[in-house]
Amino acid sequence: xxxxxxxxxxxxxxxxxxxxxxxxxxxxxxxxxxxxxxxxxxxxxxxxxxxxxxxxxxxxxxxxxxxxxxxxxxxxxxxxxxxxxxxxxxxxxxxxxxxxxxxxxxxxxxxxxxxxxxxxxxxxxxxxxxxxxxxxxxxxxxxxxxxxxxxxxxxxxxxxxxxxxxxxxxxxxxxxxxxxxxxxxxxxxxxxxxxxxxxxxxxxxxxxxxxxxxxxxxxxxxxxxxxxxxxxxxxxxxxxxxxxxxxxxxxxxxxxxxxxxxxxxxxxxxxxxxxxxxxxxxxxxxxx
Amino acid sequence: xxxxxxxxxxxxxxxxxxxxxxxxxxxxxxxxxxxxxxxxxxxxxxxxxxxxxxxxxxxxxxxxxxxxxxxxxxxxxxxxxxxxxxxxxxxxxxxxxxxxxxxxxxxxxxxxxxxxxxxxxxxxxxxxxxxxxxxxxxxxxx
Numbered sequence: 070x071x072x073x074x075x076x077x078x079x080x081x082x083x084x085x086x087x088x089x090x091x092x093x094x095x096x097x098x099x100x101x102x103x104x105x106x107x108x109x110x111x112x113x114x115x116x117x118x119x120x121x122x123x124x125x126x127x128x129x130x131x132x133x134x135x136x137x138x139x140x141x142x143x144x145x146x147x148x149x150x151x152x153x154x155x156x157x158x159x160x161x162x163x164x165x166x167x168x169x170x171x172x173x174x175x176x177x178x179x180x181x182x183x184x185x186x187x188x189x190x191x192x193x194x195x196x197x198x199x200x201x202x203x204x205x206x207x208x209x210x211x212x213x214x215x216x217x218x219x220x221x222x223x224x225x226x227x228x229x230x231x232x233x234x235x236x237x238x239x240x241x242x243x244x245x246x247x248x249x250x251x252x253x254x255x256x257x258x259x260x261x262x263x264x265x266x267x268x269x270x271x272x273x274x275x276x277x278x279x280x281x282x283x284x285x286x287x288x289x290x291x292x293x294x295x296x297x298x299x300x301x302x303x304x305x306x307x308x309x310x311x312x313x314x315x316x317x318x319x320x321x322x323x324x325x326x327x328x329x330x331x332x333x334x335x336x337x338x339x340x341x342x343x344x345x346x347x348x349x350x351x352x353x354x355x356x357x
Numbered sequence: 358x359x360x361x362x363x364x365x366x367x368x369x370x371x372x373x374x375x376x377x378x379x380x381x382x383x384x385x386x387x388x389x390x391x392x393x394x395x396x397x398x399x400x401x402x403x404x405x406x407x408x409x410x411x412x413x414x415x416x417x418x419x420x421x422x423x424x425x426x427x428x429x430x431x432x433x434x435x436x437x438x439x440x441x442x443x444x445x446x447x448x449x450x451x452x453x454x455x456x457x458x459x460x461x462x463x464x465x466x467x468x469x470x471x472x473x474x475x476x477x478x479x480x481x482x483x484x485x486x487x488x489x490x491x492x493x494x495x496x497x498x499x
Contacts, residue, residue, distance in 0.1 A: 103416075103483070121479040236416065277419035313424040313480055356479040 076267065080242045084232040085195045098191040105188070105197060105233035105241070108316035108352045109157065109165070111270045112284040112305045113324045113332060114243060117197040117231040119184050122162045123357045128155035128169070132325045132348040135338075145347055153327040163187075175208040176328050188233060199229040205328050220251030225330040227268075236274065243268040247330035259335060260294035266333040272309065280309045282318060288333050298337050301344070318350040392445050397465045404461030408485060410492040417493030420486055424477060425467075433497035443473045450497040463491050 106116040110128060120126055134148020142148050150172075157167030163184040170177055180203040188197045203225040212221045224247065231241035247264040249255075270284035283306040292300055305322020323338040325346050338344030422431075428443065430436040433450030440447050448455060468487050470476045481487050 100483070100485075103486070121482050124479065236419070277422040311423060312427065354480075356476075 077242070077244055080269065081196075081230060084230060084240060084242065087232070087234065098189065099193065100190050102188040102190050102197075102233050103236075105231045105239035106272060107280065107309060107311035108318075108350075109182075110316070110318065110350045110352060111241065111272070111282060112307065112318060112320050112322060112348075112350070113286060113303060113327070113329070114241075114268050114270050114284050115182065115199075115201045115227065115229060116241060116270075117184065117199040117229045119163060119165045119182060119199070120157075120159045120354060121356065122159050124159045125355045125357060126155075126157045126159075126167075127353045128153070128157070129351040129353075130155065130327050130348070131350075132327060132346045134346065135343055136321070136345050136347060137342040151325050151327055157182075171205075171327050173326060174212070174328075174331070176205045176331075177208060178203050178205040178328060180204070188231075195232060197229075197231045197233075199231075201225075201227045201229055203329060205330065215251060215254050217251075220254060223247065223249045223330050225328075225333075227329070238271070238273050240271040241269070243270070245329070245333065247333055249330070249334065259292060260297070261290060261292050261334070263290070264300075264330070264334040265289040278311055280311070282307055282309045282320065284322070286324065286333060288336075290334075292334070300334065301336050301339050303332065303336060303338075304340050305348075307348075314354045316350070316352045319347075320349070321345050321347055392448065395462075395466055395471070397462045401461045401465035401469070402459055404459075404464055406460040406464075406488050406491065408488045408492060410495060413489050414493055414496070416486070417489035417491075420481060420490050421493045424480060425490070433494060445473050447473075450494050451499045453499075456495065456498045460488070460491055463494060464488070467491065467494070 104118055106118050109116055109118050109120070109126065110130070130153040132151045134142065134145035134150060136144040153169050153171040155167055155169030157165050159165045165182040167180045168178060169180070180201065182199055182201045184197065184199045186194055186196065186198040188194055205223050205225070207221045215221055225245060227243050227245040229241060229243045231239060233239045245266045245268065247266070249262050252260050252262055266286060266288050268284060268286045270282070272280040272282045274280040286303040288300040288302060292298070301323065303322055303324040305320050305324065307318055307320020309316060309318045323340045323344040323346065324332045324336055325338065326332045326336065426437055427439045428437045428447050429450065430440065435447040435449050437447070464487065466474065467490060468477050468481070477487070481490065
């Protein structure tokens with residue numbers, strides 16, 4: 070946990086003080102910088118992007134099974150997969166509200182994102198900062214047996230700090246805090262209510278529509294409990310193709326839960342063949 | 358006997374319906390007429406392009422590829438992979454008759470749109486970016 074006090078200021082410093090090398094240098098240009106990312110999703114994370122006011126977005130997130138059995142189950146494609154269907158609406162220019170349904174553990178989530186600071190072209194504001202909050206309610210058979218229904222609820226809060234360094238390269242760091250209302254009913258290896266995490270992600274655009282994308286999620290807390298295994302960080306990378314109304318992301322990584330606090334608090338998949346999953350995200354936009 | 362006649366009648370009607378349906382699909386697919394003339398409001402005709410057409414062409418190209426290429430084609434010939442699905446031809450940007458239009462007219466047609474040509478005010482919210490796309494479309498002139 071102490072690592073965050075060293076790592077976080079260092080990373081924010083890099084974002085803020087690295088000079089922009091290929092962006093407009095007009096001095097008093099207060100216009101917002103062009104978008105740092107092509108969509109609201111960056112593999113297993115959010116981005117600082119909020120679509121134009123009045124935009125409705127449909128997110129289809131899919132994680133296949135582990136690739137470990139190779140051709141036998143077509144690298145996890147024939148295994149049970151996790152799916153999230155999410156929907157968001159940009160109510161204001163800087164505010165986005167959404168909800169979603171996730172297959173594993175039957176989660177229903179409600180989320181909100183607010184853009185606090187926006188990077189400007191003149192660099193008078195060098196970064197974009199957004200807050201993302203998500204509340205998930207678990208409706209699995211086990212969760213329905215919890216003593217109180219409020220015990221089925223968990224929360225995820227995140228600050229997204231991003232910088233567009235130029236037309237091609239953008240970087241984002243995202244410290245997060247997760248809270249679980251009830252942990253004692255979730256098994257002996259899951260006894261921690263509060264978990265902290267740090268994400269680092271980015272994209273490098275190598276053609277007008279195609280980018281290399283990556284995301285690294287680092288848990289900063291450890292689970293407590295008599296049988297608590299070590300919570301594993303996640304590394305994922307892939308390709309994003311963006312069109313006028315869609316973004317397609319295909320990637321590999323070792324997160325399968327999709328709901329962010331589940332990943333950060335309980336992921337035990339390591340980045341090896343038994344813990345790597347092929348996944349994809351598709352976003353579709355409608356403007357109203 | 359009557360029953361056999363009824364069955365044959367039903368089959369005949371069914372086959373006729375299939376032929377009519379397939380025929381209508383076939384002919385409607387080929388029914389791509391010429392473009393209706395555009396009525397561009399004076400306000401747009403007189404609009405001045407505030408950008409330097411030589412600057413940031415690469416950004417214009419990126420935006421064109423993202424938003425326009427699928428219908429209008431890589432070089433603006435109207436031969437993108439989705440062009441065949443349109444009810445109206447998407448135009449040939451390399452023609453002199455296209456290029457002789459004012460920047461404001463192209464702005465109206467590209468950003469405001471009509472029918473098959475969607476509105477792009479929300480997809481390309483930045484005013485400068487819209488002009489950069491127009492500047493890039495100018496490079497298609499033969």
